[in-house]
Amino acid sequence: MNYKISIIVPVYNVEAYLRRCLDSLIHQTCKEIEIVIINDGSTDKSQLIIDEYVIKYHNIKSIIQKNKGLSEARNNGIRNSSGDFIAFVDSDDWIDENMMNDMYNLAIKHSAEIVVCSLQNVDIYGNIIKKLPQSHQLPEKIDLSEDFTIFGEMSCFACNKIFKRELFNEISFPSNLHFEDVATIPRLFLKAKTVAKTNKFFYYYLIRNGSITRNFTIKGINMLDAIEMVKQDFFKSNYKKNIDEWKKFIIFQGFYSFLAYYAFVNDNDVKKQMFDKLKKILKIENISKWQIFQYKRFGKNYLFSLNLKKIVFYLLQLIKL
Template sequence: MRPKISVVIPVYNVEKYINRCIDSILKQTFQDFEILLINDGSIDNSGQICDEYAKIDKRIKVLHKKNARVSAARNDGIKMAQGEFVSFIDSDDWVDPGMYKGMIEKAIEHDLDVIMCDFKKTSIYDTEKRTHSIRGGFYSKEHIKNELYHCLIMFENIEFPPTISNCVLLYNLEFLKKYNLYYDENIHYCEDSIFGSKVMYHARNFFYLKGKHYYNYFYNPDSTTNTYTEKKWHSFLKINDELEKFFMRTQDFDFSRQIKINMLYLTLNALGQIRHLDKGKNQKEKLICEIITHPRVAGIFDEFNLPKVPWKQKMAILFIKYKMVRLYSLLILNNAR
């Protein structure tokens, strides 16, 4: 019999965390699910742990594959999924016992394409509840157009949209397949952003369980997510390409400013991470120069009014706009840890 929910978990070298993740799903008050563990070429004991779980619960299926990164692993999960809805969980995170019960009840009640809850951000030091600056409740297609299109890709204050965290969403599987909504496997960083934006553009309805902090996001400051690499910068440029390719051809809303603000966010993100590299000051300044003088970064400022942000951030943006590499380097490198 078809399960209600397919839970897709990409797994890569997480032997310290994977038990906590899987156990949190098995302890759900709602039990009509399957778990799809996509072992993405792990070289620790993660694959063996997945196999052990599959032996004790027939709802758990394991796919072992060569490493192809998280976007490809999630796509494998979508293709394998038998559920009516699909959920993505990162293998070092975990969920509260009532998450799927709370979400599936609303999904069925409103015949939803997408539903979202809130999350808790947990580090080794503390736990912080996070919510989004949009209203809770039901959104029709008209509500989505009127209330969410203006922040579908990026908020005006250079913040990501609510759907940036794909793991706090439950998706109707047929909806994803109808619009061919898969992850771009050439994008290895911020893949949630472009996927979430496309999903919400196509969705005929949406529900936000505001204040329901069901998902637990484990923040690791040493993660590759928080480290600058040249590959990451090229991935950021690819995101910009794909956003332009998709959203600049839409007729029902002008997304051009959001695309520029997104590129500005990615630029600031990359520059901010350079400060923490284990390199000399001159090497860091060279990397900063390469980014600030990149044609794609210069293109942000064509007919572009600066966003309404705090004055320190606005000053940093002006240094980027006018290619003041030395001043920008002084600004961020003097604040390096």
């Protein structure tokens, strides 16, 4: 069977959440999908659950590997998939039943290599904690040669997008790097010509205690390492003249997103090391405090779109720069 989309699902010790994730995939209104599950060395009952679904559904493939981390699990999934497009779903999250159908149709309609939807953070009971709209002010079809705005304001999630398979021909998720999405997703955009988007909130992103994103350590500095990886590709790409969007990318990912992580680091020596690296990058990129203060995302000043506590925090960091 020719699959329209291959959905890559890395799994590591998520037996409590896995069924809800897989049920949302097998009930997609788009039936020409392949589900590739990579068990990354789970020690719980995740594989028993996976085996149940493999027996019951012909379009599910199970691969077991030693624990190598999220990047290697995704890369392994890509190598063992065959769909025209590739999607990534985290094994504790779930998606709307129309996500793959609607996004694939948008890709075909606009000859787009990447399609983006919006997300919402949810708790373990499915209650919406926060909606995360993605570039709602932009049109459904985005010709990147004419409008590169999305690069300077996007969230670097892998999970709320589908990608033309060919984009991965020379790009893979880096091993042993925290924030592998920041190092990878922007580089895929740099290879694309057309992006399509829907304003629908198709992806349900679970916020739970103990997940990797809730542990705040020196590994957070990898976000800045990831930006440096993107820089190498940016200045070799067809979009290298879009310096304003490049600076906006650094402001959002390197200042706002990085410091959102930095705020929860408790070790003062680690915090100093992280902040010093940030200052160095901003100096090299010639990004001023005023440019950070004025940064607009989705057409609005980003700083003043935040709550008062966050505004005060970021202003204090600006003073320290």
